[in-house]
Amino acid sequence: MAAYKGYEPVIGVEVHCELKTASKVFCSCSAAFGNAPNTACCPVCMGLPGALPQLNAEAVRLTIQAGLALHCDIRRTAWFDRKNYFYPDLPKGYQITQNDTPFCTGGYVTIYNKEEKRIHLQRIHLEEDAGKLLHRDGVTCMDYNRCGVGLIEIVTEPELSDPAEVKEYLTGLRQILLFAGVSDCRMNEGSMRCEVNLSVRPVGSTTRGVRCEIKNIGSIQFAAKAAEEEFHRQADILAAGGVIEQETRRFNENTGKTETMRKKESAVDYRYFTEPNIPPVHLSEAYIEKIQRQMPKSVAAWREELHNMYGLNAEDAALVMQTPNIVQFYTEAAAKTKYPKLAANLLIGEVIPQIKEGDPVPVQAGHLAEAADLLGDGEVNSTVAKQLVGRALRGESPAAVAKAEGLFRIRDEESLLPLVKDAIAADPRSVGDFLKGKTAAKKRLLGGVIRQSGGRADPAITEALLDRELALLSDED
Numbered sequence: 001m002a003a004y005k006g007y008e009p010v011i012g013v014e015v016h017c018e019l020k021t022a023s024k025v026f027c028s029c030s031a032a033f034g035n036a037p038n039t040a041c042c043p044v045c046m047g048l049p050g051a052l053p054q055l056n057a058e059a060v061r062l063t064i065q066a067g068l069a070l071h072c073d074i075r076r077t078a079w080f081d082r083k084n085y086f087y088p089d090l091p092k093g094y095q096i097t098q099n100d101t102p103f104c105t106g107g108y109v110t111i112y113n114k115e116e117k118r119i120h121l122q123r124i125h126l127e128e129d130a131g132k133l134l135h136r137d138g139v140t141c142m143d144y145n146r147c148g149v150g151l152i153e154i155v156t157e158p159e160l161s162d163p164a165e166v167k168e169y170l171t172g173l174r175q176i177l178l179f180a181g182v183s184d185c186r187m188n189e190g191s192m193r194c195e196v197n198l199s200v201r202p203v204g205s206t207t208r209g210v211r212c213e214i215k216n217i218g219s220i221q222f223a224a225k226a227a228e229e230e231f232h233r234q235a236d237i238l239a240a241g242g243v244i245e246q247e248t249r250r251f252n253e254n255t256g257k258t259e260t261m262r263k264k265e266s267a268v269d270y271r272y273f274t275e276p277n278i279p280p281v282h283l284s285e286a287y288i289e290k291i292q293r294q295m296p297k298s299v300a301a302w303r304e305e306l307h308n309m310y311g312l313n314a315e316d317a318a319l320v321m322q323t324p325n326i327v328q329f330y331t332e333a334a335a336k337t338k339y340p341k342l343a344a345n346l347l348i349g350e351v352i353p354q355i356k357e358g359d360p361v362p363v364q365a366g367h368l369a370e371a372a373d374l375l376g377d378g379e380v381n382s383t384v385a386k387q388l389v390g391r392a393l394r395g396e397s398p399a400a401v402a403k404a405e406g407l408f409r410i411r412d413e414e415s416l417l418p419l420v421k422d423a424i425a426a427d428p429r430s431v432g433d434f435l436k437g438k439t440a441a442k443k444r445l446l447g448g449v450i451r452q453s454g455g456r457a458d459p460a461i462t463e464a465l466l467d468r469e470l471a472l473l474s475d476e477d
């Protein structure tokens with residue numbers, strides 16, 4: 001629980017996610033990211049007179065899928081509403097959304113902030129996205145490709161009580177949506193966006209203060225930072241005897257502070273009314289059950305599998321579960337090696353940093369397993385194992401490379417003994433120290449052998465040989 005100047009924050013989060021549908025939610029235009037500006041538009045998503053929207057069934061299915069993944073209740077009969085406002089990113093002059101009948105209500109995300117906590121959801125509703133404004137060189141360009149892309153809005157209860165929980169919540173939510181196949185959740189491309197609502201109250205109080213809403217948050221880290229800054233700003237004002245005005249603020253990434261966008265007095269009246277061009281939607285029990293049956297494997301199920309079958313702790317599991325692709329790859333590799341934990345370490349340290357978001361894992365599962373086996377069996381040291389994974393990234397087999405380039409650990413006495421003898425001959429001072437009882441001097445001799453072998457001498461076997469040779473010397477004394 002965060003506390004500052006005797007105050008604590010009360011936080012609610014709103015998240016918008018673009019659905020992973022091929023086409024938009026009320027017309028057949030492409031919903032893909034990155035089309036040339038204004039090339040994916042039609043009379044429907046531009047709101048030209050007489051054009052009629054038609055609901056995309058796949059968008060409904062993904063909304064329900066999100067609701068099921070988040071343990072929500074699914075509404076059987078729902079309709080759409082118009083939210084009217086004027087802004088250049090909205091050529092229609094209104095947004096089709098669900099004000100009165102969100103498809104999903106309730107539900108929760110479990111987070112871990114020292115202890116387990118459920119963040120409850122108020123609602124998930126389906127709506128359409130607006131266009132994108134690009135401000136540059138003193139002009140503003142409008143790109144309407146995003147108008148009408150299917151969007152879900154996920155709203156929490158005001159239950160988060162620490163900026164750290166904002167980060168945990170967003171990370172957990174993003175992972176669940178990603179694994180449910182609902183959205184690609186890319187904050188940098190705007191397919192996942194969040195707003196933080198925050199008020200403060202005296203520690204221990206159960207009342208709620210006046211809240212501010214913070215928009216324009218570009219990453220999960222920034223969301224936590226924005227919450228922290230806003231918490232301190234409000235607490236400072238109250239501690240100095242001031243009052244909080246309800247307002248919409250924006251997060252400034254350059255200053256790391258929040259700043260005023262608009263005050264409550266300028267709040268718009270959206271004049272909501274039922275969208276007349278889309279009939280109410282009725283969802284049958286069978287339809288919902290079918291979606292439930294076909295759900296991709298959940299985050300919780302993956303986590304359990306990683307723990308039960310491969311012994312990964314929560315921390316490693318989280319790192320391996322960055323995307324469904326990566327965890328799928330990991331389980332393929334883990335099934336092929338005697339050392340799944342080592343395979344996880346190599347994957348996390350050497351492979352994941354090389355994966356471009358959304359791309360397949362650039363290594364063969366069999367190759368990662370080979371490297372883990374070589375390392376686990378003591379055939380190569382960990383530096384070499386990492387290098388071998390680097391070669392596997394170029395399509396080469398770790399076992400073949402190790403063999404061709406003689407990278408195996410040296411473990412036979414025949415090869416090691418000369419190195420040990422050389423090290424003893426080369427460092428009489430350490431030998432002298434050792435014989436005088438300074439046992440630490442042995443470490444220097446051992447280090448000499450390992451260096452001389454290019455890091456390949458097996459440390460345990462080398463040390464045993466070193467002990468034997470030194471014992472012979474001390475007998476001579």
Ligand code: ADP
Nearest residue numbers: 010011012013156157158197198199208209211
């Ligand atoms: P609006 O309709 O203006 O968006 P909502 O009632 O839907 O307002 O709430 C939006 C978000 O603000 C929700 O996540 C909710 O939990 C949060 N919220 C509401 N009241 C407070 C408050 N006093 N302090 C912090 N967050 C709040």
Ligand code: MG
Nearest residue numbers: 014153155195
């Ligand atoms: Mg809202």
Ligand code: ZN
Nearest residue numbers: 027029042045
């Ligand atoms: Zn269109």
